[in-house]
Amino acid sequence: MGEQELEDNRMAQQMVSWFICDGRFRVHAINAIGRRKGRIIEVEEIDTRERFHGSTKSLEQLVGVLRQSYGDSNRVQPWIREPIS
Numbered sequence: 001m002g003e004q005e006l007e008d009n010r011m012a013q014q015m016v017s018w019f020i021c022d023g024r025f026r027v028h029a030i031n032a033i034g035r036r037k038g039r040i041i042e043v044e045e046i047d048t049r050e051r052f053h054g055s056t057k058s059l060e061q062l063v064g065v066l067r068q069s070y071g072d073s074n075r076v077q078p079w080i081r082e083p084i085s
Helices: 002-007 056-070
Strands: 017-022 025-030 039-045
Touching: 002 017, 017 056
Parallel strands: none
Antiparallel strands: 017 025, 025 039
């Protein structure tokens, strides 16, 4: 591969994080940019600083359960790109 080919294949990613459950947990994710889907990469409990890792699907399910148990289920999911109308 030439240097020009390497430069053409690069794609930016944007890291985002936000609090859920009244600030008890912080969710870290990679935002959807270009053709890539957004995905959660880590959930952190703020008090103990314990971090939870796993597959994208299992972390999304964890966040869903946490948000539902704390009554946060009606909020937007920041890591998912809104469809263009």
